[in-house]
Amino acid sequence: MNLFLDKLTPSLNETQRMHWTDRRKEIVTWRWLLRASNVSGGPFKKLVVTRVGSRLLDADNLAGGAKNLVDAIRKEGLIEDDRPGKVALSFDQRIGSPEGMEIELE
Secondary structure: OEEEEOOOOOOHHHHHOOOHHHHHHHHHHHHHHHHHOOOOOOOEOEEEEEEEEOOOOOHHHHHHHOHHHHHHHHHOOOEOOOOOOOOEEEEEEEEOOOOEEEEEEO
16 A cells, blocks of 8 residues: 655654654654555555655764654554564655655555
8 A cells, every 4th residue: 555645754864853743743643644644454564655856965964864754654453563573665866846744554
């Protein structure tokens, strides 16, 4: 199952500077976007998160910045957990348009 969410994840640097209430709001926003996409099924065993934006991030900023999105995917029941052994989780990125997040669930 493939989804496209028209919101970008921030970098890890941006996420670390957020107040905890702003991080919570970020997770709530991701959950609403997932619900609006009418995704169903799960729990899936493979998750590939691809960031499509105007610039590339460092690998650690990419993965760390996507934490709130992955947490929202878990809270929506699309994956059982984000621990190793529960889901094959990978991150990718590319420059492109429209900007947003591509999510592949298998």
